[in-house]
Amino acid sequence: MAVDVAALTPEQLREQTRAWLRENLPAGWMEAVDTGDDATFAQLRQQLDYDDWCVRLGEAGYATPTWPAEYGAGLSLSPGQAKHVNDVLSHYKVPRPFNIIGIGMGGPTVMAWGSEELKHRLLRGIATNQEIWCQLFSEPGAGSDVAGLATRAVRDGDEWVVTGQKVWTTLAHVSRYGMLVARTNPDLPKHQGLSYFIVDMQAPGVDVRPLVQMTGDAEFNEVYLNDVRIPDSMRLGREGDGWRVAITTLMNERVALSGAGSVSHEGVGGSGVERIIDRHKPVTDPGFRQRLAQAYIEGTLIRLTNQRAAARRKSGAEAGPEGSVTKLFQAEYNKRLQKLAIDMEGAAGMAWDGPALGRRERMGRVAVAPDDARSVPVGFLRAQANTIEGGTSEIMRNILGERVLGLPKEPDNSRELPWKDVPRSG
Ligand SMILES: Cc1cc2nc3c(=O)[nH]c(=O)nc-3n(C[C@H](O)[C@H](O)[C@H](O)COP(=O)(O)OP(=O)(O)OC[C@H]3O[C@@H](n4cnc5c(N)ncnc54)[C@H](O)[C@@H]3O)c2cc1C
Incomplete structure (x- = not known):
């Protein structure tokens, strides 16, 4: 890329990102977002060829801004600089690749452990969403x-x-x-x-x-x-040495699931609460108002903790316990938030018309309107998995107890035995 993006100031980075979007998004997209013209935005989003868009976003480096540009997808930015790019992409509701496991875990593991040949061969396909x-x-x-x-x-x-x-x-x-x-x-x-x-x-x-x-x-x-x-x-x-490599993947998974990838206000924090308020305003019930305020506080705490983790990484310090703290808290928080959403929805939240959100919709190829009636019950049901995927909340508490609080390790008689001699069922 002609401009050395990594040398830009925060405001220049934001402007550079906006300029790229202006050239590449369909005409009228950014104006529709800025003026709150939801109908035009929905129409433009529906017309966008998602697969083609992901290739352009990835090749320009914006899908994985912290990845080294030399591998064909990335801008070589620090996490702190990438935040400015991500803020602009989130503001303009830019569709992102659904290749979350590749971007969040596969790419970082290849970068940490792979040969140069593998990095050149694999990273671009991940960032452009062409290889899931x-x-x-x-x-x-x-x-x-x-x-x-x-x-x-x-x-x-x-x-x-x-x-x-x-x-x-x-x-x-x-x-x-x-x-x-x-x-x-x-x-x-x-x-x-x-x-x-x-x-x-x-x-x-x-x-x-x-x-x-x-x-x-x-x-x-x-x-x-x-x-x-x-x-x-x-x-x-x-x-x-597979366990050491697996730890790299698991650490990155925890960061991805904790919401730490989205340190902006648009990601974790107020946005879930704001979406609920938008559906039900004005909220007059004092019980719901209280729960919304509590959710806002908790979401803000997660966002700030993730910001602190990002600042630590930026300063070159080793990853602290924030990843495990926010993985645990974010999962439990999202279940409470989705329960609040469904309680406020009333009877309408117990069922939905038509099919569930299908794979194509979940994978971003088809736009789901935020006011789609299916999103509330499906969101509630899906949130139940948050405290299981990427390590259960019980396991997160064990990790925090042992590695952060320094409590004694759980007894595990199988650790020293040859694997073939460990008793197993089935
Ligand atoms: C939506 C979703 C997506 C997933 N995606 C993937 C994926 O892409 N790839 C992949 O490899 N896996 C994936 N998983 C699997 C996930 O990592 C496991 O489900 C999870 O690690 C728990 O393992 P398990 O289901 O075998 O439960 P078990 O390990 O059998 O646990 C059963 C229960 O016992 C508790 N428990 C177990 N050990 C302890 C302990 N030492 N102390 C206290 N409590 C304990 C657990 O917390 C849990 O409540 C996914 C899971 C979900 C829900």
């Missing part, structure tokens, strides 16, 4: 204790042959690549015998089956791996 990624960690017998997983990878020359079953794999049905942790040495204790691979989800032997949720949607899947061959060049980290 999924996370193949959880198994029927290994969720919270994911290091106990049983999927086997056996070396065969320059390849690995993988057999096993994964579950709850979000976006596997549309994914090009999966982050896979598999057991390469069952004779070692559970954390030591693991290796980390990037698997081509279109390879022979990968069988993806949808799991339908109570929202009526099927955003996640079971994935059966039947003698799937993975080239050794797609291994991240040394053989047996």
Whole structure:
């Protein structure tokens, strides 16, 4: 890119972003947002070719502004600088890639552990939404204790042959690549015998089956791996070092799920509360007013904590406990917020007309109007997963107790035993 974006001041960064949007968004989009012309905005959003838009946004670096520009998608910005770009994108309601696992976890893991060749090969496809990624960690017998997983990878020359079953794999049905942790040495204790691979989800032997949720949607899947061959060049980290690589993915997942990616006011904080007020104003019921005020305070606390974490990262300090604090608090908060939304909706919140929000709508390809009647009950049902996905609230409390408060570790007799000797059901 001609301009050295990383050298710009905050106001120049914002102006640069606005200028790019002016050139690339459909004519009238930004004016419709600025003047609150919802009808025109909805029409323009409906007409936008989402897939094509994601490619342009990604190639220009705006989908992943903190990624190094040299890999074909990114602006090499610090998290603090990226906030200014993201603020402008959020303000103008710019559609973003639904490749959240690739952007939030896959890319950062490849950047931390991958060869230069892999970085050049993989990062651009993630940022442009052309290659969707999924996370193949959880198994029927290994969720919270994911290091106990049983999927086997056996070396065969320059390849690995993988057999096993994964579950709850979000976006596997549309994914090009999966982050896979598999057991390469069952004779070692559970954390030591693991290796980390990037698997081509279109390879022979990968069988993806949808799991339908109570929202009526099927955003996640079971994935059966039947003698799937993975080239050794797609291994991240040394053989047996998979747990360390997995920690990189899990740390980034926690940050992504805590809302820390959106430190602006538009993300976590007041916006959920404002949406509820917009649907029901004027709110006269004193009970609801009280709960709205409480939700606003809690949302603001999360936003400020995320800002503090971003400032720490910016100053080069190590990641603090904020990620685990806000993952836990954000998940519990969102459940309270969605409960408030549905309580205020009354009887209308208990059902909706027509189909559930389908995959295409959830994935951003079709715009869902904020006043779509389905969004309240579906939001309430979906929020129940927040305290499970990315580590349950109980596990987050264990982590905070042990690593932040310094309380004694939970006893775990299986840690030192060879994995093959650990008693397991099934
Ligand atoms: C919407 C959604 C999307 C997901 N997407 C993915 C994905 O893309 N990829 C992926 O790999 N996984 C994914 N998961 C799986 C998720 O990571 C696991 O569900 C989660 O880690 C919990 O594991 P589990 O379901 O096996 O429950 P279990 O580990 O069996 O836990 C059952 C209950 O026991 C509690 N418990 C377990 N151990 C302890 C302990 N030591 N102390 C206190 N309480 C404990 C748990 O908190 C929970 O309440 C997803 C889950 C959801 C809900």
